[in-house]
Amino acid sequence: MGPIIQIGHLTVDGKKEFTSNVPQFGLGTFLMSEPGECFQAVLTALELGYRHIDTAMAYENEHEVGEAIAEAISRGIITRDELFVTTKLRQPHALGFEAAMQRCQESLKNLKLEFIDLYLVHAPPKNQEHRAPTWKGMEECLRNGWTKAIGVSNYGAHHLDNMRSYAKLLPAVNQIEVHPWLQRTALRAATESIGATVMAYSPLARGHKVDDPKLAKIASDIGCTPAQLAIKWCLDNGCITVPKSSNASRIEENLSSLEVKLEGHLDLFRELEENYISGWDPTSEA
């Protein structure tokens, strides 16, 4: 399962509230679109020892995540208390206070859960007027116990800074694309400066970079696979991370990244930085 880290929400007067514990390593579920694919991947991951699942309403697979969790609980593989589930409010649904609460309830229904562990705004609402009321709706979901923690995703430093003007509770997490080819030192620091933890998505740059010869060289020196190396770099930089795989052997391989030791090799990663965005990048939107 790997390390457990604490997340929480900084209040305007600098206290941490609504703290919770999160398994730092988990399974991503984006692009598991074949019927049954997500169910099988999540069930396999839970059997192997994963305890954190990252989904989103936009992935259209919350129901399969929920079915796999129910199956794992009924088979005695996990209890609900051992599991951490992250899901997200879609950017087009982030229209204000009521919309945030309504969509949270829909996600709970899809997942067949009584609470979500971490509920994220998937990306900054396009209409800037919607940002404050959407966050207030997220805060209400937290106060209602529908989720144990709230956060944002794809927020740039300017979006985070702006939240200080309207948030009663600052986000516990900012989920952003981070990997050795997009190290985001400044945005990680901005995230930490508001008391939030970085959650690294696409730690394998969506699989685009696992064949990078520079990465392969470091991996062969250390004695691990390139994918394990990229994942462990994210973890050793303090990020929660959620590599996706639908393949049982790669799900297992990625979990074993927790055993990789990077000591003495971290400097080599500086050469990998190339500001490589593998998907979308709403962090730079106005």
Ligand SMILES: NC(=O)c1ccc[n+]([C@@H]2O[C@H](COP(=O)([O-])OP(=O)(O)OC[C@H]3O[C@@H](n4cnc5c(N)ncnc54)[C@H](OP(=O)(O)O)[C@@H]3O)[C@@H](O)[C@H]2O)c1
């Ligand atoms: N908040 C956001 O906007 C956002 C955006 C993107 C992603 N995410 C989250 O972050 C998760 C991870 O990101 P991601 O899915 O974009 O990409 P990723 O985890 O960086 O890479 C996934 C790709 O790498 C392949 N792969 C997995 N393990 C591998 C291994 N050991 N060796 C070689 N290839 C491997 C996968 O193929 P197989 O499945 O065939 O193994 C898949 O094609 C998502 O699933 C999602 O939960 C969030």
